[in-house]
Amino acid sequence: MARQLFTPPITNPRFDPNQSIRESYKNTTNCIQFQQISHQDQNDNEKSNCDGDEDSTTSERLDNIKSPILTKQEIDDALNGVTNLPSELSKLIDIFIDDLKQPKYVRPLTVLQLSSVFQSFYIKFDKASFQHVSLVSSNGNINGGPSSFLAAKETLSSGFSGIFGRSRSSSGNSVMRPRRSSSLFSNDSISNSNNATQMLSPEEIKRQLRINELNNMKIEKYMEFCERDVFKKILIVGTSVSSPNKMKTLKPHQLQTFKVGNLFRNSVEFTEYNKLLNEKIFCLSKLSTMNKIDLIKFLSLNNGIDPEPKFEEIKDILYEFTYHSISPCEKIKALLKLHEIMTYSQEMSNDDYLSLLIYYIITIVPRDIFLNAEFIRLFRYKKKLVETESFALTNLEAALVFVEGLTKDDFSNELKDKLAENEGKILESSISSKVSLPSKTTMMHKTNGSNNTNIGDIVTPTIQRPDVTRSNSYDGFRTVFDSSLKNIIGKIRSYTPPHPNTVGGNNFHNNTNNNNLNIPRSSSQLSMELVNRDTVEMLRDGSRSTSSSSRSSASLEHGNRECTGDLTITTSANGVDKKEIQKSWKKYKGRKFEDLTICELRDLFEIYQKMMQ
Amino acid sequence: MNTSVTSIKLVLLGEAAVGKSSIVLRFVSNDFAENKEPTIGAAFLTQRVTINEHTVKFEIWDTAGQERFASLAPMYYRNAQAALVVYDVTKPQSFIKARHWVKELHEQASKDIIIALVGNKIDVLQDGGERKVAKEEGEKLAEEKGLLFFETSAKTGENVNNVFLGIGEKIPLKKAEEQNNANEGESNNQRVDLNAANNGTSANSACSC
Numbered sequence: 009m010a011r012q013l014f015t016p017p018i019t020n021p022r023f024d025p026n027q028s029i030r031e032s033y034k035n036t037t038n039c040i041q042f043q044q045i046s047h048q049d050q051n052d053n054e055k056s057n058c059d060g061d062e063d064s065t066t067s068e069r070l071d072n073i074k075s076p077i078l079t080k081q082e083i084d085d086a087l088n089g090v091t092n093l094p095s096e097l098s099k100l101i102d103i104f105i106d107d108l109k110q111p112k113y114v115r116p117l118t119v120l121q122l123s124s125v126f127q128s129f130y131i132k133f134d135k136a137s138f139q140h141v142s143l144v145s146s147n148g149n150i151n152g153g154p155s156s157f158l159a160a161k162e163t164l165s166s167g168f169s170g171i172f173g174r175s176r177s178s179s180g181n182s183v184m185r186p187r188r189s190s191s192l193f194s195n196d197s198i199s200n201s202n203n204a205t206q207m208l209s210p211e212e213i214k215r216q217l218r219i220n221e222l223n224n225m226k227i228e229k230y231m232e233f234c235e236r237d238v239f240k241k242i243l244i245v246g247t248s249v250s251s252p253n254k255m256k257t258l259k260p261h262q263l264q265t266f267k268v269g270n271l272f273r274n275s276v277e278f279t280e281y282n283k284l285l286n287e288k289i290f291c292l293s294k295l296s297t298m299n300k301i302d303l304i305k306f307l308s309l310n311n312g313i314d315p316e317p318k319f320e321e322i323k324d325i326l327y328e329f330t331y332h333s334i335s336p337c338e339k340i341k342a343l344l345k346l347h348e349i350m351t352y353s354q355e356m357s358n359d360d361y362l363s364l365l366i367y368y369i370i371t372i373v374p375r376d377i378f379l380n381a382e383f384i385r386l387f388r389y390k391k392k393l394v395e396t397e398s399f400a401l402t403n404l405e406a407a408l409v410f411v412e413g414l415t416k417d418d419f420s421n422e423l424k425d426k427l428a429e430n431e432g433k434i435l436e437s438s439i440s441s442k443v444s445l446p447s448k449t450t451m452m453h454k455t456n457g458s459n460n461t462n463i464g465d466i467v468t469p470t471i472q473r474p475d476v477t478r479s480n481s482y483d484g485f486r487t488v489f490d491s492s493l494k495n496i497i498g499k500i501r502s503y504t505p506p507h508p509n510t511v512g513g514n515n516f517h518n519n520t521n522n523n524n525l526n527i528p529r530s531s532s533q534l535s536m537e538l539v540n541r542d543t544v545e546m547l548r549d550g551s552r553s554t555s556s557s558s559r560s561s562a563s564l565e566h567g568n569r570e571c572t573g574d575l576t577i578t579t580s581a582n583g584v585d586k587k588e589i590q591k592s593w594k595k596y597k598g599r600k601f602e603d604l605t606i607c608e609l610r611d612l613f614e615i616y617q618k619m620m621q
Numbered sequence: 622m623n624t625s626v627t628s629i630k631l632v633l634l635g636e637a638a639v640g641k642s643s644i645v646l647r648f649v650s651n652d653f654a655e656n657k658e659p660t661i662g663a664a665f666l667t668q669r670v671t672i673n674e675h676t677v678k679f680e681i682w683d684t685a686g687q688e689r690f691a692s693l694a695p696m697y698y699r700n701a702q703a704a705l706v707v708y709d710v711t712k713p714q715s716f717i718k719a720r721h722w723v724k725e726l727h728e729q730a731s732k733d734i735i736i737a738l739v740g741n742k743i744d745v746l747q748d749g750g751e752r753k754v755a756k757e758e759g760e761k762l763a764e765e766k767g768l769l770f771f772e773t774s775a776k777t778g779e780n781v782n783n784v785f786l787g788i789g790e791k792i793p794l795k796k797a798e799e800q801n802n803a804n805e806g807e808s809n810n811q812r813v814d815l816n817a818a819n820n821g822t823s824a825n826s827a828c829s830c
Contacts, residue, residue, distance in 0.1 A: 308687065347661045356662035357642040358683040362690060395658075395680055399665040402682075406693040413692070 086222045093233045100136055101234065104129050105241045119275040120446060123386035130234065130389040137230040141223045231389055235335040239266060239387075243334060266334040268383040269376055280602070281443045282378045285412050289377075291434045292370045292414065300426050301419055303370060307363040313352055315367050321349050322368045330374040336388035339380060343400045358403070365407040378408055412439040626669070626676045629792055631785075632698040634722040635707035636715040637686035640741040643775035644707065645681050648785055650778075672789040679703075679785060694722075695729055703735045703788045708754065710740040710772065716754040723766050735791050737769040737784055738762060744774035 093101070108125075117125070208216075243266045272278040295301045309315060315322075329342040350356075350364050369377060381404050384393070393401065416424050416435040427435065596604070596612065604612070633641040642663035649668045660666045664683040669676055684690070684697045698704060706722045708715040719738060726736055740759050746752050756772060763770035769787045773780040 344659075344661075351662045354660075354662055355642065355646060356664065357685075358664035359637060359685040359687055359690075361662065361664050362685045362693075363687075395667065396661060396665055399661060399682055402696055403661075403664075406690075406696050409693055409696065410690065418689075 082218075083222070083225065087225055087229060090226060090229050093230060093237060094140060096140060097133065097136060097230060097234070098237065100133055101237050101241060104238065105245060108242075109245060116274040118446065119272045119278060119382075119386060122271060122274075126238075126387050127390055129238075130231070130391075133234050134227065134231060134389075134391070137227045137234075138223075141226050141230075145219050145223055228392075231392065232337050235337040235387075235389065239335040242266075265331060267376075268379045271383065271387070272379055275446060276602075277443055277445050278379065278382060281412075281439055281445060282376055284439045284442065285378045285408065286375060288414070288434055288439065289370055289373050289411060291431050292411070293373045295423070295427075295431065296370060300423055303367055306419070307367055308359075309363050309367060313360055313364065315364055318349055319368075319371070322346065323372050325349060326368065326372050326374045326377075330377055330380050336384045337392075339384050340388055340393070340397050340401065343384070343404060344396060347396075347400050347403070361403060362407060362410075365403060366410055369407055369411060377404075381405055381408060409440075414438075626678050627792070628678045628680055629703055629789070630680050630682065630701045631703040631705060631788065632682045632684060632701040633705050633707065634684055634694060634698070634719075634726070635686055635705075635739075636709070636712070636718040637688075639686070639707045639709040639712070639715045640775045641686065641705070641707045642683055644705070644739065644741060644773060644781055644784070645683070647775045647778050647781045649681075668785070670785060670789055672786060677789040677792065679789075694725070698726065698730050698734075701730060701734060702792060703737070704730065705737050705739055705784065705788075706768075707739045707741050708759075709742050710752050710754045711742055711745050711750055713753045716740075716758065720762065723762070723768065727766065733793075735769070735788055736766070737771060737788055738766075739770075739784055740772040741775055743772050743779065744776045 092098070269279065269282070272282070292301070296303045303309075304315070325342055325346045329339055329346065333339045333342055346365075347361065350361060350368075352360070374380075381401065384401055385405070388397070414435065415437055416427060416432060419435075424432075596608070599608075633645065635641050645666055646663050649666050658667050666681045667678060668681070669678045671677075682697050682701070684694050704722075704726055706719045706726070708719040723736060723738065726734055738759055740754060740756070742750075759770050759772070762768070769784070769791065771780050771784045771787065773784060775781060
């Protein structure tokens, strides 16, 4: 009965040739069966098995491969040579980054939209890696074996099981398309196999399984390199759409520090939440240093675990996590390392981990740790953010949620009297009561539509339309004003004739209406900064006055934004004194939008009006 | 033999010191071998079990049992396909807390999450300790709320494997048809979508509660 279930007739489109082959050789090919350890249970006669070893057809994470069909030596031989991406794949990253730098959107993308663009690229890259590896192995470059038609065909069809193996670890959403990267290949293999299924010898099967394993490992490695190279490149080229004539050159030390905050600057909720959390952590740290609170007691850490001996080690790894790592992949590795260091014994439960994590966060005060955690959640390839990685990240997020929710009521009454005014203010309420993160809004929408999400979800962002609705939870006025500025900018933009060399207006508008980012057409569709896009375009068109106004407006909107294309106005706009405008313009240089008063905003609006005249 | 592996996220809930981690450590104790997949102490563990010719991989997420961390639990049980709500048969308070967890899971977790109610530390009774939560109470709660129910001893290992086997048998494993039709979203080929596979293999469930 089971065999019927798992091997449907060959005419059935669901027929899996690999499964069929395994079934056919079931009694003779021990190499592809599970190594099982029988569990004996006192109260149950039902036979059950736990395998202590790995499934031979299932790919595992690179760092914990223990395939029975591959020796460590073989794995090392195959993977040690892989230190960089092949040029074909590397080219994809170049195209993606170039595309990111293209001005395409009328408004800057929020971090959630940006994340979606990245996730789509990862899927595309995963597919390309699979194709590359399949091609290489079918040419006999990997195992040196015969590259006969059968071998080639089998390699292709082996993609089916290989993909199952690889997608085993999948999790998270793919909004755009099915996540499984090689679905096209698997379908091909099914249809091809229906026409000709030749019996393979056990040796051949084994060889194919080995190729699958190695290919999967290579793809895993390529994906790691992909993340690394994408963000390294972003570090070099910056996160702004810059003028083509001006490439910002960074000093060596700048190339080592990637500010994740740059990716979040168009999502004020995240930056605001992060700022408040930084303040709160610092405040708690100060209280702890001044012995106003006893963290060890507060967190019940006194049950045999002394956090002090590992303090320096943890500090290093937390700094590595927040400051010295670039890609999400590196950051998650640092986070796993952090958990590893915190492991005092294999029996430690999560009570201990969570308490320790909170303790170290408060005492070490790693800056922007929230943004770093969100950076991983949003920019790590979803398919890989599973198991230990997912758990470690959830733990960190839980620790941060705990900290943000701490108020003075959580501490003793004595502390309340000792608090300074600003400390009392910081510990007055939870941060989540002041700032709602957009992801939660998205989550609520999603919950309404399906039952898959729950409270506390940070869901894969969905781009419904280019201007994702902002949460208006914490600063209604600002959001309204912000939106109105954006509308103004949008209107200016709509009067701008599209430049023939830029991405076609039609494409853009199609895209905005599509609710989708069509990756095959373009590896991404992003404008990191409206400001420079407009400026550059308008300079080309000679519409300088409009350019300046849009820039000034956008500067208001993102006051803390780093402007790379530092273009200046060279003509007067309809009789308005250029110098006067520039002078009043500069008055707000370096100011943050959230710090502006209503009077100042009015002033700015007047400047804007003058420029428009 | 079907060699596909279904991953199941299983979350542990229960008051502090009821033996959540001990149950899991007992469950995976046979495999503390060299080739073990990476774990995070007893906070995150994996274990594979072959049930009815199908391999199920449990990804076991521990939650902090301290009351102060209770509000963080949703972050851990989101997208979980199964939950173990553990209480100590010698601590009535832990049973009350277990009730709360069951209620919360039904309200906030995945719609068809499989919940096993586990009364732990029955070895204490054999050593002369006093039972404070009657077996019937646990059974009644399980019946009312549609839970699996087991009494276990993490110390002796009694009934521990049955808990996981019971859950594994109740999980609607994806059939090939469903796999081919799997669309985007949380579910994918090797992860169980409880909402999509409601009619899976419920007939297989043979819990001995």
